[in-house]
Amino acid sequence: MTAMWDMDEGSLGRQGPLHPEAGDAVMATAVPPSSKARARAVRPADFSALVPGRWLAGGVEAARDRVQAHLESLLPPEDGGVASAMRAGVLSPGKRIRPLMMLTLATDLGCRSPALLDMACAIEMVHAASLVLDDLPCMDDAALRRGQPTVHRQFGEDAATLAAVGLLSLAFRTVAQAPGLGPQARSKAVVLLTDAVGLAGLVGGQYQDLREGAAPRSAEAIATTNHLKTGVLFDAAFGLCAVCVSADDATRGRLSALASELGQAFQLMDDLHDCALLSVDAKDVGRDADKSTLIATLGERETLARLNAHVTEVLRHANAIGAHRLADQLEAVFKPALAVAARAD
Ligand code: IPE
Ligand code: IPE
Ligand code: MG
Ligand code: MG
Numbered sequence: 001m002t003a004m005w006d007m008d009e010g011s012l013g014r015q016g017p018l019h020p021e022a023g024d025a026v027m028a029t030a031v032p033p034s035s036k037a038r039a040r041a042v043r044p045a046d047f048s049a050l051v052p053g054r055w056l057a058g059g060v061e062a063a064r065d066r067v068q069a070h071l072e073s074l075l076p077p078e079d080g081g082v083a084s085a086m087r088a089g090v091l092s093p094g095k096r097i098r099p100l101m102m103l104t105l106a107t108d109l110g111c112r113s114p115a116l117l118d119m120a121c122a123i124e125m126v127h128a129a130s131l132v133l134d135d136l137p138c139m140d141d142a143a144l145r146r147g148q149p150t151v152h153r154q155f156g157e158d159a160a161t162l163a164a165v166g167l168l169s170l171a172f173r174t175v176a177q178a179p180g181l182g183p184q185a186r187s188k189a190v191v192l193l194t195d196a197v198g199l200a201g202l203v204g205g206q207y208q209d210l211r212e213g214a215a216p217r218s219a220e221a222i223a224t225t226n227h228l229k230t231g232v233l234f235d236a237a238f239g240l241c242a243v244c245v246s247a248d249d250a251t252r253g254r255l256s257a258l259a260s261e262l263g264q265a266f267q268l269m270d271d272l273h274d275c276a277l278l279s280v281d282a283k284d285v286g287r288d289a290d291k292s293t294l295i296a297t298l299g300e301r302e303t304l305a306r307l308n309a310h311v312t313e314v315l316r317h318a319n320a321i322g323a324h325r326l327a328d329q330l331e332a333v334f335k336p337a338l339a340v341a342a343r344a345d
Contacts, residue, residue, distance in 0.1 A: 055103035055116065056325070067099045071121050074174055085155040085163035086170070090128040092146040097333065098123045098237045101326060105241045108323040109251075113244035115178035115189075122171040122178075122193060123237045129167035130202050130233070132160050139210060140287045147282040168197060175240070189243045196236035205229025213291040222294050223264060230270075231263020251321050258317035262330070265310035268303055269337045271295050278337055304341035311338060 056063050071090055076083040099120035106116050135142040135150040136157060142150050152160035175189050195201055205228025212221065238255040241247075247255070272278045274288045275295055288296075295303045311334045318327035 055107045055111075060100060060329075063100055063103050064096050066117070067096050067103070067120060067124065070117050071124060074118075074121055074125075074170065076170075081155075082159050082162045082166055085132075085151050085159045086166050088148075088154060089132045089151045089160075089163055089167060090125055092148050094124075094128070094146050096124060098127055098233065101234075101329065102237050102241050104326045104329050105238060105255075105323055106244065108325050109241065109245045109247065109321075111241060111245040114180045116241070116244050118174050118178040119189065119240040119244060120237075122174040123233065123240065125167045125171040125174070126193065126197060126202070126236075127233060129164040129171070130206070130229075132164040132167070134206065136160060139206070140284075142284045142287055145283050181243070185243050185246070189240055192236045192239045192243070196232050201228055201232035201236075205232070209291070213293075215292060217292045217297065219294060219297055222292065222297060226267040226294075227260060227263050230267040231260050234262050234266070235259035254317050254321045258314055258323075261310045261313040261317065265307055265314060265334060268294060268307045268310070269334065272300075272303065272307070272337060272340070275300075278340060301344050304337075304344050307334075307337060308341045 068091070072087075075087050075090060078084045078087060102116065102120040102123065105111075106113075131145060132151045134140050135145055136152055143153060144150065148154075150160075151163060155163070172190060172193060175193050176186065178186070178189070181189065197203065205225050208221075208225040209229055213225065217225075235256055238259050239252070242252045242255055269278065271288060271293045272295065274285055274293075276285050277295075277300060294306065298306075311330070314330055314334075315327045318324070318330065
């Protein structure tokens with residue numbers, strides 16, 4: 001059941017220490033992108049297998065490569081400055097969970113729109129921009145991301161900040177220019193992405209995380225922050241798929257519910273990584289030590305129980321709209337965390 005995604009323990013980050021040697025370099029202030037990252041970055045684009053409606057042709061690895069190649073084609077060429085920082089922020093070996101989920105959902109929904117790959121890459125660019133900002137010294141002050149020094153450690157805080165803004169701009173342009181959409185669908189897609197970045201999404205969630213997360217908070221307040229900083233982007237990802245396939249309101253509603261549950265589950269799992277309760281995720285751990293996460297508020301056991309409940313809801317919503325491949329994929333994503341939860345019971 002999990003073969004198509006295959007993310008068992010250790011490979012949940014399959015980004016897992018892909019570049020273990022980078023850990024030694026994290027204290028450096030200006031480290032050039034690793035040769036492995038460059039090798040990945042120049043992999044040639046091959047869209048011959050990209051038959052609309054068969055987004056997963058060739059399996060998940062092929063889909064991941066297709067996303068990577070398309071991202072490369074959308075990004076500006078290396079310039080040793082901001083463009084290089086943008087490329088490093090996006091092309092470093094992330095899991096690509098959001099675009100892959102979009103391709104999977106599109107397959108489940110029978111989507112044949114040529115806009116889909118652009119939409120998936122736009123979401124990944126927004127996600128990458130959010131990580132570049134999140135890692136800055138004025139935010140989580142992280143040294144390691146995706147097994148490599150964070151973008152500001154490689155290129156400086158000025159270039160990293162501008163690279164994040166550049167990525168957001170490129171993401172909006174990519175959605176606005178995606179092929180094959182009518183004017184209404186196009187405008188809906190742009191609004192979806194814009195809202196996911198703004199005050200009712202990443203910006204609002206990150207601000208709450210930084211300012212309110214420093215003091216004790218209720219579980220409800222934490223859930224609100226997690227929704228804004230993580231769930232809303234999932235909602236936009238599924239929403240863009242829905243636009244591509246002209247989904248009806250009932251399906252759209254289910255997808256929103258699915259995204260909300262997924263946002264909670266995904267952030268709780270990420271927080272469990274941060275306190276090293278789950279295997280290390282190729283990034284700094286202990287960044288949340290002073291934050292009022294759900295683990296700090298309710299403890300590990302209750303957090304694992306809530307994670308389990310959110311994943312159950314995720315699968316229920318996915319299966320209810322016939323998104324069975326997506327359900328299988330998500331079940332595999334959470335499998336290692338759920339195994340820990342089962343042991344804690
Ligand atoms: C990390 O997201 C940030 C959160 C929203 C918790 P991912 O775990 O998807 O990070 P990458 O893209 O694989 O690096
Ligand atoms: C931030 O949450 C999620 C974003 C929207 C960037 P975290 O601060 O927990 O993410 P990581 O652990 O640094 O990836
Ligand atoms: Mg962080
Ligand atoms: Mg985290």
